[in-house]
Amino acid sequence: MAKSHKPVVWFPFAAGGTVIAFCIPVIVLLTFLAALGHVPAGLSYEKLHAFAAGGIGKLVLFGVIALSAWSSAHRLRCTCYDFGLRADTLVATVLYVAAIVGSIAAALFLLRI
Amino acid sequence: MSRKPLVRECPPTTWYFRQPRYLRYMSREITSIFVGAYCVLLVVGLQRLAAGPAAWEGFLLALRSPASIVFQFLCLIAAVYHAATWFNATQKAMPLQIGEDFVPGNVISGAHYAVWILLSLVVMFFAGVF
Numbered sequence: 111m112a113k114s115h116k117p118v119v120w121f122p123f124a125a126g127g128t129v130i131a132f133c134i135p136v137i138v139l140l141t142f143l144a145a146l147g148h149v150p151a152g153l154s155y156e157k158l159h160a161f162a163a164g165g166i167g168k169l170v171l172f173g174v175i176a177l178s179a180w181s182s183a184h185r186l187r188c189t190c191y192d193f194g195l196r197a198d199t200l201v202a203t204v205l206y207v208a209a210i211v212g213s214i215a216a217a218l219f220l221l222r223i
Numbered sequence: 224m225s226r227k228p229l230v231r232e233c234p235p236t237t238w239y240f241r242q243p244r245y246l247r248y249m250s251r252e253i254t255s256i257f258v259g260a261y262c263v264l265l266v267v268g269l270q271r272l273a274a275g276p277a278a279w280e281g282f283l284l285a286l287r288s289p290a291s292i293v294f295q296f297l298c299l300i301a302a303v304y305h306a307a308t309w310f311n312a313t314q315k316a317m318p319l320q321i322g323e324d325f326v327p328g329n330v331i332s333g334a335h336y337a338v339w340i341l342l343s344l345v346v347m348f349f350a351g352v353f
Contacts, residue, residue, distance in 0.1 A: 128309070130258055131306040132306070133342075135306050135339075136343040136346045137346075139299060140346075141268075142295040142299055143352065144283055145287055145291050146292065151350070151351025152349060152350030153350065155272070155276045155279045158272060158279075159279075162269070162272060175266060179259070185252065186255045186256065186259055188252065189253065192249065192252060194235035212266050215269075220269060220273075223272060
């Protein structure tokens with residue numbers, strides 16, 4: 111059977127699409143409320159720090175950010191191609207590297223909390 | 224005598240104006256720009272959270288700038304649009320067969336919407352919105 115690297119790209123993309131659909135709207139809503147001046151109690155330093163300090167909190171935050179970043183990087187690659195930017199190898203490299211760097215940064219920041 | 228070669232004309236940068244369904248496809252694709260940018264904001268937020276209470280308060284204050292409010296409003300629309308189109312597609316992507324019959328498509332999509340709303344309410348509850 112022919113081997114392909116596509117599943118490696120495809121799985122986080124599909125998982126990320128699901129995570130984005132289920133989780134990102136409510137997360138945006140929370141920070142949007144904070145932006146409007148109604149900071150939810152859960153976004154106070156004490157509450158959020160306590161959540162991110164726990165193992166489950168770390169895992170949830172990292173999962174949401176890493177999968178969303180990877181999925182949107184893959185979709186942005188397709189979007190660039192669809193808008194007529196046909197330097198696919200360059201676009202893919204830049205976006206995937208950005209997603210990987212963002213994920214590693216998120217993990218490092220979480221480990222510091 | 225050779226035949227005239229078939230040349231399919233497809234303008235690479237304006238093709239999606241040809242049909243409403245292409246435009247709908249592209250409007251969904253564009254949501255990835257906002258989700259990607261929002262991910263950057265989340266990573267910056269984590270960095271601020273790790274840097275201590277003062278840094279986090281500064282981050283919350285920076286969120287209140289007009290540019291940030293507009294950006295997050297657009298992100299909210301993009302995220303909801305992405306979610307709705309994703310759930311609408313689930314009935315095509317994962318048809319479910321029980322015995323002889325297929326479960327109706329709107330039941331599959333409806334179940335996703337229900338779980339989505341429930342999950343959002345639970346997150347908002349634990350985040351102290353109400």
